[in-house]
Amino acid sequence: MALIDLPAIEIAKKIRQGDLSAMDVLDATLTRVAEVDGRPGTLDYDEITKDDETKVHAFITLTAERARQQAERVDAMIDAGEDTGPLAGVPITIKDLFCVKGVRTTAASRILSGFTAPYSATIVERLEDAGAVILGKVNLDEFAYGSSTESSAFGPTTRNPWDLERVPGGSSGGSAAAVASGQGCLSLGTDTGGSIRQPAAFCGVVGVKPTYGRVSRYGTIAFASSLDCPGPLARNVSDAALMLSVMAGPDPRDSTAAARPVPDYLEGIDRGVKGMRIGLSPDYMHIAFPDFATGEIITEDLAGEIRDAALRAADVLAAAGAEIVENIPLPNSVFGIPAYFVISRVEASSNLHRFDGVKYGYRSRSDYQGLHEMYRKTRAEGFGLEPKLRILMGMYMSAGQLNKQYYQRALGIRRMIRADFQAVFDPAGAYRLDALLTPTTPTPAFKMGDIFGDSTLMQYADQLTVSANHAGVPAISIPSGLSAQGLPMGVQLIGPDYAEATLFRVGYAYEQATAHDDWRRVKPQILGEAD
Secondary structure, three states: OHHHHHOOOHHHHHHHHHHHHHHHHHHHHHHHHHOOOOOOOOOOOOOOOOHHOOOOOEEEEEEEEHHHHHHHHHHHHHOOOOOOOOOOOOOEEEEEEEOOOOOOOOOHHHOOOEEEEOOOOHHHHHHHHOOOOOEHHHHHHHHOOOOOOOOOOOEOOOOEEEOOOOOOOOOHHHHHHHHOOOOOOOOEEEEOOOOHHHHHHHHOOOOEEOOOOOOOOOOOOOOOOOOOOOEEEEEEEEHHHHHHHHHHOOOOOOOOOOOOOOOOOOOOOOOOOOOOOEEEEEOOOOEEEEEOOOOOOEEEEEOOHHHHHHHHHHHHHHHHHOOEEEEEEEEOHHHHHHHHHHHHHHHHHHHOOOOOOOOOOOOOOOOOOOOHHHHHHHOOOHHOOHHHHHHHHHHHHOOHHHHHHHHHHOOOOOOOOOOHHHHOOOOOOOOOOOOEEOOOOOOOEOOOOOOOOOHHHHHHHHOOOOOHHHHOOOOEEEEEEEEOOOOOOEEEOOOOOOOHHHHHHHHHHHHHHHHOOOOHOOOOOHHHHOO
């Protein structure tokens, strides 16, 4: 096993003990980046070459020199006998939606292409204080608007390390692809409707959406403020638990950050699942989507291999001592995507008004007369198609009498979805679940270009994940096997508020029980070529 492919926990331990240096780990990681990533994303990139088609293209900005300074600092602290923190020397990447002081922060949009952040996000500060070494900023859908990373203004588009003709998912596609290809052990992403968990499933890694407010959003470029949740992506459950322990906690700079203390998520992670009640819901075994020709809603069962992977996971957990509770009713989850379509666009439209060419970021270089014309030209040139669509849809659905017809109804559906989850997790209720087990995505990763351009259909890739965002509850996606085409599949665990520790226990138990399964020995395509 290559040095960079070791778990983050093991790397940090070896560095603290002096068995490895942070510089050794960084050099090995930068070597891997050079082997597999290709040219970083740029604006107005030229024609895709044959070489581009053989690389991952996770990065927008590689901060190698800054990372060297951080690694040298960690090694100096080790030599001086100082505490380096639990992530000592661990290489990580940051979704380019988070501010990192002194580093270009773009949100994968032309309108922020020249913006250098004057401060760091709270969670970036916490990761660095814990000893993490930041490799750079990775690609995403523009302003996190998408489920494939294809809407980024920066290309070449990020590719899935398991099959370079397929998408890595989105919007945290660069984060998932970087972790899956060994370009850092960990990555920081955001999840608004599934944007950590869906790419985690597509790329065969672990992705965590914490309880809303568990992690500070200060310094995060907002998509939909009532839904956004920063969270970790990692190659295994323990590494994700370690990263969340560092990131989570109250923040006086974010009024939505929860004040309750943060547990050590690694403590008790190996206690097993004996006696836990884990639910299966028929409402998560099919998808419903519109037929645009007829206007009808079509309901289809999930693909057999996706459904079977979740059922096999249930069998594994049952063998480990969990009680599997079937037929859990979550009837309002079917409305999760329509409600998300409305809420996210109203909030995105509001958040995008700050990008006007006046305060920071891109300003049109064309001739203009007056402030309003400058606004129009700046936004027309600076925003891609997805931000423009969301501004228009958000303004339409929040205007006048339409506010009641669309936005207020969507908020009502969100309350209904949360009530469903509260009922099944209620310790005094009929079901008393500790966790709900579902597939993460309706399909494995789809081919590049297959859905891109159809904003509505793209949204339905998140149908199994979005309800956790509406409810504000925590959820985790963990790898559950490979499809017939050799593509990763994921299963999702959803829990009640602040039950991240429980989800880590269940995920760890499943991980350990399947540690010797044949599919776990299969490498992503890009690593087979690199090694």
